[in-house]
Amino acid sequence: MIKPRIGVFGLTGCGGCQLEILNLEDDLIxxxxxxxxxxxxxxxxxxxxxxxxxxxxxxxxTNHDVERLEHIAKVAKIIVAIGACxxxxxxxxxxNLYGVEKAKELVYGDKKDWIDAIETKPxxxxxxxxxxxxxxxxxxxxxVDIVKSLIVGKTPEIPNYPVCIECKKLNNTCLYDLGIxxxxxxxxxxxxxxxxSSISGCEGCRGPIDEPNINAQIDLLKKYGLTVExxxxxxxxxxxxxxxxxxxx
Amino acid sequence: xxxxxxxxxxxxxxxxxxxENYDFYGPVKKDAAVHDFQKINDVEKIDVxxxxxxxxxxxxxxxxxxxxxxxxxxxxxxxxxxxxxxDEKILFGIDACDVNGLAFLDKFFSDEFxxxxxxxxxxxxxxxxxxxxPTETNFSLSLGKEYAREGFDIFLTDLKDRYFVxxxxxxxxxxxNKYAKTRDASENDFADYDGYMDNYRKSFKAKxxxxxxxxxxxxxxxxxxxWSKTAKDCFSCxxxxxxCPTCFCFNVRxxxxxxxxxxxxxxxxxxxxxxDYGLVAGGHNFRKDKxxxxxxRYRCKLKTFVQKFDTYACVGCGRCIETCMAKINIVDxxxxxxxxxxx
Amino acid sequence: MHTIYTPDIARITRIETVxxxxxxxxxxxxxxxxxxxxxxxxxQFVELTVFGVGEAPFSITSNPNNKExxxxxxxxxGSVSQAIHNLKEGAKVGIRGPFGKGTFxxxxxxxxxxxxxxxxxxxxPLMSFLTYMFDYREEYKNIMIIYGAVNxxxxxxxxxxxxxxxxxxxxxxxxxxxxxxxxxxEIGVCTKLIPRVDFKPEDTYTIVCGPPVMYKYVxxxxxKKNFTDDKIFLSLERRMxxxxxxxxxxxxxxxxxxxxxxxxxxxxxxxxxxxI
Numbered sequence: 001m002i003k004p005r006i007g008v009f010g011l012t013g014c015g016g017c018q019l020e021i022l023n024l025e026d027d028l029i030x031x032x033x034x035x036x037x038x039x040x041x042x043x044x045x046x047x048x049x050x051x052x053x054x055x056x057x058x059x060x061x062t063n064h065d066v067e068r069l070e071h072i073a074k075v076a077k078i079i080v081a082i083g084a085c086x087x088x089x090x091x092x093x094x095x096n097l098y099g100v101e102k103a104k105e106l107v108y109g110d111k112k113d114w115i116d117a118i119e120t121k122p123x124x125x126x127x128x129x130x131x132x133x134x135x136x137x138x139x140x141x142x143x144v145d146i147v148k149s150l151i152v153g154k155t156p157e158i159p160n161y162p163v164c165i166e167c168k169k170l171n172n173t174c175l176y177d178l179g180i181x182x183x184x185x186x187x188x189x190x191x192x193x194x195x196x197s198s199i200s201g202c203e204g205c206r207g208p209i210d211e212p213n214i215n216a217q218i219d220l221l222k223k224y225g226l227t228v229e230x231x232x233x234x235x236x237x238x239x240x241x242x243x244x245x246x247x248x249x
Numbered sequence: 250x251x252x253x254x255x256x257x258x259x260x261x262x263x264x265x266x267x268x269e270n271y272d273f274y275g276p277v278k279k280d281a282a283v284h285d286f287q288k289i290n291d292v293e294k295i296d297v298x299x300x301x302x303x304x305x306x307x308x309x310x311x312x313x314x315x316x317x318x319x320x321x322x323x324x325x326x327x328x329x330x331x332x333x334x335x336d337e338k339i340l341f342g343i344d345a346c347d348v349n350g351l352a353f354l355d356k357f358f359s360d361e362f363x364x365x366x367x368x369x370x371x372x373x374x375x376x377x378x379x380x381x382x383p384t385e386t387n388f389s390l391s392l393g394k395e396y397a398r399e400g401f402d403i404f405l406t407d408l409k410d411r412y413f414v415x416x417x418x419x420x421x422x423x424x425x426n427k428y429a430k431t432r433d434a435s436e437n438d439f440a441d442y443d444g445y446m447d448n449y450r451k452s453f454k455a456k457x458x459x460x461x462x463x464x465x466x467x468x469x470x471x472x473x474x475x476w477s478k479t480a481k482d483c484f485s486c487x488x489x490x491x492x493c494p495t496c497f498c499f500n501v502r503x504x505x506x507x508x509x510x511x512x513x514x515x516x517x518x519x520x521x522x523x524x525d526y527g528l529v530a531g532g533h534n535f536r537k538d539k540x541x542x543x544x545x546r547y548r549c550k551l552k553t554f555v556q557k558f559d560t561y562a563c564v565g566c567g568r569c570i571e572t573c574m575a576k577i578n579i580v581d582x583x584x585x586x587x588x589x590x591x592x
Numbered sequence: 593m594h595t596i597y598t599p600d601i602a603r604i605t606r607i608e609t610v611x612x613x614x615x616x617x618x619x620x621x622x623x624x625x626x627x628x629x630x631x632x633x634x635x636q637f638v639e640l641t642v643f644g645v646g647e648a649p650f651s652i653t654s655n656p657n658n659k660e661x662x663x664x665x666x667x668x669x670g671s672v673s674q675a676i677h678n679l680k681e682g683a684k685v686g687i688r689g690p691f692g693k694g695t696f697x698x699x700x701x702x703x704x705x706x707x708x709x710x711x712x713x714x715x716x717p718l719m720s721f722l723t724y725m726f727d728y729r730e731e732y733k734n735i736m737i738i739y740g741a742v743n744x745x746x747x748x749x750x751x752x753x754x755x756x757x758x759x760x761x762x763x764x765x766x767x768x769x770x771x772x773x774x775x776x777x778e779i780g781v782c783t784k785l786i787p788r789v790d791f792k793p794e795d796t797y798t799i800v801c802g803p804p805v806m807y808k809y810v811x812x813x814x815x816k817k818n819f820t821d822d823k824i825f826l827s828l829e830r831r832m833x834x835x836x837x838x839x840x841x842x843x844x845x846x847x848x849x850x851x852x853x854x855x856x857x858x859x860x861x862x863x864x865x866x867x868i
Binding site: 033 | 508575
């Protein structure tokens with residue numbers, strides 16, 4: 001793929017992930033030179049249906065999202081999920097915990113029937129996703145890395161190890177030693193330990209590694225005085241759709 | 250080895266001169282939990298009074314977590330370049346087992362193929378060791394790594410009113426001659442040093458019975474029940490390796506600039522405890538269970554290099570024990586192997 | 593500074609597509625000096641860099657007596673192998689090596705029978721040994737080659753195989769797992785053919801190379817025939833990332849595939865439980 005034609009799309013989400021691309025700063029010019037951006041919901045008015053790579057942010061939360069996603073999947077050869085909502089369902093999945101009808105009622109009251117909301121799902125519940133730039137928001141470098149890899153023809157190297165590795169490389173003090181609970185031991189790295197580096201516990205926005213030791217994480221959190229409810233909240237914040245606590249025994 | 254005595258009142262002056270004249274690294278209080286080796290500009294910042302080990306081991310100064318080992322430019326023809334930046338540095342305040350950790354890496358990185366990236370920096374690193382009482386988790390005595398016989402330029406032992414100074418290299422001797430007011434060690438000083446070392450060795454609380462491990466490990470290797478219990482809570486997070494003063498594994502990745510003309514090969518610390526470590530092209534993973542990864546780690550630490558270099562690749566500093574979120578404890582596990590086999 | 597991680601630049605002089613998945617690359621160094629210094633032994637490997645993508649280990653498949661160039665037979669499975677498949681003749685790559693002290697027993701086997709068992713792409717590394725052996729054919733006793741492929745389309749080195757088959761002084765048995773309509777040869781895994789070997793165990797060197805799953809079964813069959821550990825040689829595939837014993841990804845128990853191997857006698861790895 002010499003100069004891939006790229007479409008950037010947003011489903012249900014805050015739009016922050018698309019903004020991360022626009023925030024590439026020093027790399028932005030090189031980035032737009034390296035690729036051919038033919039559609040970018042948040043940035044350009046022209047839009048084309050002639051793209052090979054689709055970068056998709058946002059979760060599938062409405063019937064309209066489903067239609068758009070299915071159309072994109074028909075056109076694009078490669079689908080890259082950008083951000084937590086698109087990769088794991090993200091914060092949007094918290095809605096599911098209430099049930100769709102109840103959630104609509106809570107938010108929209110008697111206007112709830114105007115709303116086309118369905119149960120929130122990450123995009124890979126509908127279409128095959130080739131690569132994920134996870135996180136809320138995803139790191140700019142990871143989006144760029146995935147696109148670069150597609151151009152030079154290699155498989156993007158997405159970490160399959162927990163955030164702990166990055167903390168250790170950065171010489172961070174383990175937050176548990178400072179009395180702060182952290183989802184780092186089960187969460188996929190790639191964010192360069194963004195939150196722990198600012199002395200703030202990891203909330204798992206990049207989703208779990210392939211084989212998270214959920215039982216050990218639950219034991220660990222209990223040891224640090226968290227209740228079962230706290231723990232479930234911790235796991236669910238970004239990953240309610242993925243039901244990772246089901247992996248515990 | 251040259252033995253000297255540095256009086257307490259001259260000690261600060263010595264360090265001060267070194268800080269003034271050198272790129273100086275020493276232990277400082279990082280936060281409420283831990284100490285860390287950092288660059289020192291003010292001698293007052295040095296704090297050797299710490300109960301836990303430092304976060305990152307001393308190896309980070311010569312074997313950093315990430316390092317470019319090759320740069321290339323393919324815009325025209327292919328041009329490649331390997332360079333390493335190394336300036337003289339003093340590393341002050343590492344204890345005997347950390348000195349032994351570096352001594353192990355020296356051996357490892359020069360075995361058969363010499364790693365220039367390591368040695369260019371290593372050869373410019375001046376090491377001033379400092380004895381200190383063992384931490385709760387330090388079990389270096391069990392491995393014979395509690396005493397530094399080599400691998401330092403100067404080694405200090407605190408004898409209350411004075412320091413017992415062991416000078417291991419000419420470089421160290423020159424530093425002492427130039428910056429310190431010392432005198433020769435007397436019989437009395439040796440007697441006190443002997444007393445200190447006896448007391449030091451008696452102070453170890455963590456003890457591992459490593460006797461017969463070399464053979465016992467082979468019979469325990471196939472005991473699935475033992476390993477599933479031992480590795481049950483392992484997060485496969487790799488923290489134990491990244492805090493280890495002797496772990497050397499690295500991964501190499503290519504990183505190209507977005508202009509797709511220039512790129513770097515970067516080596517970064519890796520860990521045998523993470524699942525993708527044993528993965529080969531085609532998808533086969535030679536060590537896909539956490540039990541097998543833990544076995545591999547213990548084999549590497551306690552057996553492989555006994556065969557290769559006649560030494561353990563573990564110095565017993567206890568960092569992995571302090572760091573492990575799953576409370577996996579190498580001392581307990583060594584003892585469990587012994588117990589399991591001897592019953 | 594030239595370090596143990598610095599490659600020499602080499603050029604792909606010829607590309608031959610062998611199957612849908614495998615290509616053979618002829619490679620020679622740009623600098624004459626580098627080419628002159630590059631002397632390899634059967635079983636050794638190189639680290640090949642496709643700039644911008646990465647570096648990966650590949651066994652050398654050509655005859656060590658050919659000093660002008662060397663050959664790699666590469667299956668497109670990982671990033672680097674896919675990338676080199678996309679390169680054209682004339683493209684430049686980086687080469688480090690040759691690496692590995694553990695080579696095929698080309699010296700020790702002289703004066704003895706040689707049994708070669710290859711599975712799939714495992715034939716490729718063996719080609720350096722086989723071609724070398726045929727250069728000095730009279731120095732070896734009987735030679736038998738057992739080669740198993742998934743299907744007839746996957747058979748590598750078809751010309752060489754038919755040439756050997758035509759020779760009187762070597763026995764060649766090719767078997768496939770999934771035959772097509774035209775296939776008239778053996779069917780099934782290569783281990784099935786081992787019972788037919790009629791060499792005296794004490795006078796036979798066996799060389800095995802294939803996918804990781806194959807070794808255990810081949811060794812079992814050889815043991816049934818009383819072949820001994822010190823005369824069975826296996827080429828083990830691991831993730832040899834640095835080639836010089838530093839990165840440690842190719843650890844097999846106490847051994848490293850890159851410096852101690854990649855070819856080991858069964859005796860050397862008998863006690864290493866993760867070896868086969």
